[in-house]
Amino acid sequence: xxxxxxELEHSYNRGTPFERNxxxxxxxxxxxxxxxxxxxxxxxxxxxxxxxxxxxxKPSAGSIQIGDFLIRAGEKEKRLKALRKHVGIVFQYPEHQxxxxxxxxxxxxxxxxxxxxxxxxxxxxxxxxxxxxxDESYLERSPFDLSxxxxxxxxxxxxxxxxxxILILDEPTAGLDPRGRREIMxxxxxxxxxxxxxxxxxxxxxxxxxxxxDNIVIMEKGGIxxxxxxxxxxxxxxxxxALSLDVPETVQFIHRLEERFDRKLPHSVFSLDAAVxxxxxxxxKEEKS
Amino acid sequence: xxxxISVQNVSFRYQEEHPYVLKDVxxxxxxxxxxxxxxxxxxxxxxxxxxxxxxLLPEKGDVLVEGFNSRDExxxWEIRRRVGIVFQNPDNQxVGTSVQDDVAxxxxxxxMPREKMLKRIAESVKKVRMEDxxxxxxxxxSxxxxxxxxxxxxxxxxxSIxxxxxxxSMLDPAGRKEVLQxxxxxxxxxxxxxxxxxxxxxxAARADRMIVMNAGEVIDEGVPVDVFEKGDMLEKIGLDLPxxxxxxxxxxxxxxxxxxxxxxxxxxxxxxxxxxxxx
Numbered sequence: 136x137x138x139x140x141x142e143l144e145h146s147y148n149r150g151t152p153f154e155r156n157x158x159x160x161x162x163x164x165x166x167x168x169x170x171x172x173x174x175x176x177x178x179x180x181x182x183x184x185x186x187x188x189x190x191x192x193k194p195s196a197g198s199i200q201i202g203d204f205l206i207r208a209g210e211k212e213k214r215l216k217a218l219r220k221h222v223g224i225v226f227q228y229p230e231h232q233x234x235x236x237x238x239x240x241x242x243x244x245x246x247x248x249x250x251x252x253x254x255x256x257x258x259x260x261x262x263x264x265x266x267x268x269x270d271e272s273y274l275e276r277s278p279f280d281l282s283x284x285x286x287x288x289x290x291x292x293x294x295x296x297x298x299x300x301i302l303i304l305d306e307p308t309a310g311l312d313p314r315g316r317r318e319i320m321x322x323x324x325x326x327x328x329x330x331x332x333x334x335x336x337x338x339x340x341x342x343x344x345x346x347x348x349d350n351i352v353i354m355e356k357g358g359i360x361x362x363x364x365x366x367x368x369x370x371x372x373x374x375x376x377a378l379s380l381d382v383p384e385t386v387q388f389i390h391r392l393e394e395r396f397d398r399k400l401p402h403s404v405f406s407l408d409a410a411v412x413x414x415x416x417x418x419x420k421e422e423k424s
Numbered sequence: 425x426x427x428x429i430s431v432q433n434v435s436f437r438y439q440e441e442h443p444y445v446l447k448d449v450x451x452x453x454x455x456x457x458x459x460x461x462x463x464x465x466x467x468x469x470x471x472x473x474x475x476x477x478x479x480l481l482p483e484k485g486d487v488l489v490e491g492f493n494s495r496d497e498x499x500x501w502e503i504r505r506r507v508g509i510v511f512q513n514p515d516n517q518x519v520g521t522s523v524q525d526d527v528a529x530x531x532x533x534x535x536m537p538r539e540k541m542l543k544r545i546a547e548s549v550k551k552v553r554m555e556d557x558x559x560x561x562x563x564x565x566s567x568x569x570x571x572x573x574x575x576x577x578x579x580x581x582x583x584s585i586x587x588x589x590x591x592x593s594m595l596d597p598a599g600r601k602e603v604l605q606x607x608x609x610x611x612x613x614x615x616x617x618x619x620x621x622x623x624x625x626x627x628a629a630r631a632d633r634m635i636v637m638n639a640g641e642v643i644d645e646g647v648p649v650d651v652f653e654k655g656d657m658l659e660k661i662g663l664d665l666p667x668x669x670x671x672x673x674x675x676x677x678x679x680x681x682x683x684x685x686x687x688x689x690x691x692x693x694x695x696x697x698x699x700x701x702x703x
Contacts, residue, residue, distance in 0.1 A: 176596060176598060177566055177567065177596045177598075177599070178566070282465060282466045283465055284465050284466075309593070309594060310512070310590070310593045310594055311465065312464040312465045312623040312662060312663070313464075313623060313625070313662065313663055313664035314464060314662030314663070314664075315464070315465060315662075339596050339597050379598060381597070384667040384689070385667075387689060388667070388668075388671070388689055388692075388693075391689055391690070391693045392693060392696070395693050395694075395696075395697060396697070396700075407667075407670050407671070407674065408674075410667075410671055411671055411674040411675060411678075414671060414675060414696060415675070415678065417696065417700065418675075418680065418696065418699060418700055
């Protein structure tokens with residue numbers, strides 16, 4: 136399902152003295168199957184924006200088209216429940232939302248709620264528990280005996296169990312250790328490719344943004360400050376610095392090399408291997424000369 | 425060097441018959457140092473922090489803080505006064521309705537006269553650069569600001585050690601920088617001893633000394649550059665290496681020999697310069 140956001144505005148506490156404009160004139164098009172990343176400081180409007188994508192928040196002005204669902208300011212989209220079946224959100228610290236006695240019950244809660252038969256929901260749970268890196272023996276256990284990282288995996292399985300075609304991830308790796316972060320991002324990227332999902336990732340990690348995204352949006356004060364693919368976004372480190380954001384470490388490294396060795400190097404370097412290759416080019420060329 | 429904390433052969437588990445969360449842990453903390461304790465989720469780091477200020481007591485072994493043993497009931501308050509902890513979640517440790525009230529909370533509990541208390545609050549809040557926010561309510565503050573208020577509440581009690589228990593892991597990059605910068609200033613200017621429990625290895629790389637924990641045991645200890653030299657071990661237990669080190673390791677495999685390992689990009693580029701001018 137393609138997503139088209141047109142002239143979206145949102146203000147909190149409308150009509151009161153506390154009115155605050157959280158989103159201003161957002162225009163964004165996310166074709167089906169895109170890995171879209173949203174970056175921005177706390178308070179830049181990222182979370183407000185994603186809550187519009189499944190109707191948790193209503194626009195104050197403008198519209199959001201998701202497939203054939205249309206959410207417009209001042210109008211009621213009567214099929215919000217149907218929309219929410221297609222759009223899964225993994226909120227920040229999703230493990231705080233676990234509540235059932237067993238892990239299986241927690242995973243199947245969403246599907247049952249959307250009318251999936253019990254047997255099928257259970258089959259999904261059995262498959263998903265593997266996909267998130269745990270095994271079936273966990274299904275009968277209480278989610279509250281798990282470590283934080285494991286609880287998060289269970290919570291993620293609960294969102295995936297609804298088979299969303301659009302998956303929204305709000306800082307899904309916050310608070311995890313490096314291995315946990317890698318594993319969770321690896322899982323999402325695999326799902327993105329295998330299931331042909333549209334994935335929308337909200338993150339502070341420039342490395343993840345550079346590594347996974349087809350398109351990146353940088354938000355600032357409720358508006359979109361920059362937009363484009365990783366190559367485009369990270370080519371202009373001055374623009375990012377002006378927004379007090381960093382470029383990925385690999386790009387910083389390339390800039391330093393260029394400066395020290397007075398050489399031009401390719402800028403779209405987003406992996407360790409590519410950074411090592413750049414260093415090798417410098418070492419080898421200098422040897423030959 | 426003066427030893428502030430001595431942990432001797434400490435083992436701990438939360439319930440009998442459950443596995444030990446800490447196994448025969450020994451370590452010492454020196455006055456004025458920044459000690460990073462790293463390890464993956466569930467390695468026992470946070471349990472250790474709670475043993476260091478007497479929130480938990482060892483099942484075996486002893487924890488001594490400036491000579492006070494946490495097993496000794498009369499010592500426990502002496503220990504808690506000396507060791508303050510900043511926890512992970514900024515929203516779970518804000519107890520006051522304003523910045524001022526929050527910082528006052530610990531002091532009120534210690535029964536300090538009002539005049540002296542107001543002076544202490546002003547001092548502490550200034551040290552974390554939150555003096556312009558004295559009357560602000562917590563929900564108007566960012567995560568980084570809340571953590572700085574938590575630090576002010578702790579330093580108002582004049583502890584000798586501040587423990588950061590993953591205190592920056594829920595903050596955005598700007599908030600993280602803010603909090604670490606504040607702690608670095610306190611260390612430099614006030615001689616505060618800092619124990620930082622973290623899995624941010626870039627941060628650990630800037631510590632004076634680091635301890636690596638895995639499955640409840642201390643498996644390595646030393647200055648960061650020496651610990652990072654054993655990169656395979658760190659990767660094996662699920663920790664990442666700082667980026668400059670990863671580049672150096674990859675280049676070593678290709679036959680380039682570095683005279684020394686470096687933890688910052690600046691040093692790495694200098695090392696590459698040296699390599700290239702040698703050839």
